Amino acid sequence: MAKQKSSFSFTKYLLPILVAALIITGGNSILKDNPNCANSFTCKGDLSLKVENDAVGIFQGRTVIPPKVDLAIGEKATSVLGDSIPSSDKHIYIDLSTQSLYAYQGETKVMQTLISSGKWGRTPTGNFNIWTKLRSTRMSGGSGNDYYNLPNVPYVMYFYNDFGLHGAYWHNNFGHTMRHGCVNMRQVDAKSLFEWADGPTGKSKGTPVSVCDSFTEPGKCTQKDPVN
Numbered sequence: 069m070a071k072q073k074s075s076f077s078f079t080k081y082l083l084p085i086l087v088a089a090l091i092i093t094g095g096n097s098i099l100k101d102n103p104n105c106a107n108s109f110t111c112k113g114d115l116s117l118k119v120e121n122d123a124v125g126i127f128q129g130r131t132v133i134p135p136k137v138d139l140a141i142g143e144k145a146t147s148v149l150g151d152s153i154p155s156s157d158k159h160i161y162i163d164l165s166t167q168s169l170y171a172y173q174g175e176t177k178v179m180q181t182l183i184s185s186g187k188w189g190r191t192p193t194g195n196f197n198i199w200t201k202l203r204s205t206r207m208s209g210g211s212g213n214d215y216y217n218l219p220n221v222p223y224v225m226y227f228y229n230d231f232g233l234h235g236a237y238w239h240n241n242f243g244h245t246m247r248h249g250c251v252n253m254r255q256v257d258a259k260s261l262f263e264w265a266d267g268p269t270g271k272s273k274g275t276p277v278s279v280c281d282s283f284t285e286p287g288k289c290t291q292k293d294p295v296n
Contacts, residue, residue: 106189106231106249108209109217115230118205120219127216127238134220135237135255137204149178149264158266158275160233162251163283164191167243169233169253171261175286179261184236184252187245188214191279194294196227198274201267209248223258225265227277228295234258 105111119139125132149171150158156174163170164185171179185191188210202224208217218238226232233251235258246252253261265275280289 104229106186106191106209106229106247107207108211108248110206110208111230115200115202115226116205117202118219119203120206123219125216125218125220125238127218129213129215132218132238134218135222137220137222139203149173149260150176153178158264159287160261160265160275160277161283161287161289162191162277162279164193164280165282167245168283169251169257169261170283170285171264172286173264177286178264179257181253181257182243184239184242184244184246185279186247186249189248191249191251192228192231192295193279193281193291194228194296195289195291196277196279196296198225198227198265198267198277200226201262201265201274202226207250222255223253223262225262225267225274225277227274233261233277 119137120134121136123134125134150173153173153176159172161170161172162168162183162185167183167185169179169181169183170177204220204222205224206217206219207221210216216238222235222237224232224234231249231251233253235255236246236252237255239246239252242252242254266272268274278289279291281292282290284290
């Protein structure tokens with residue numbers, strides 16, 4: 069009986085401590101978010117090209133109108149990043165501390181722009197490669213006031229599972245975290261990067277993407293807890 073009483077007493081006092089810890093930390097120190105998915109609904113689905121010009125999107129409880137996509141009509145001719153410098157290795161860096169993206173061709177910086185990385189689900193740090201490029205697709209996830217369902221997400225460049233670089237038409241808050249793990253860009257910047265970056269071809273991997281806790285030009289990427 070004494071042993072049972074001791075066990076009950078221990079549980080009685082330990083349980084409130086655990087509950088208090090979850091409340092104070094928001095569960096972050098005990099229950100970590102799953103780092104393998106950016107979009108909880110479409111993560112395990114078909115991550116492929118989707119054009120849905122008659123659909124409307126939902127973001128944080130409001131309706132948003134996606135851009136029209138017509139694959140039969142070529143894009144307006146624009147100069148491609150880096151077309152005036154010698155061809156060399158490409159590399160994309162994401163600086164989470166400043167919410168910035170840098171694109172290099174060799175030692176030449178061809179783009180620097182503000183982005184919005186994950187807020188509710190942190191963008192994983194690590195060194196990746198673009199594994200596919202999609203002109204548009206649907207992304208959905210979240211729940212309650214955080215629910216989103218977004219057709220025609222433009223200029224998608226997936227680099228780690230369903231974490232990707234892409235244009236965003238549902239907000240204009242670049243320079244601040246916004247999403248569930250993906251890297252949001254202004255549509256004009258996403259288009260330029262999409263046309264410049266390479267997907268995998270044959271035995272060659274796609275353009276490298278390094279997600280950094282902090283980045284110092286021209287190539288110092290600090291990663292405290294990379295996933296790979």
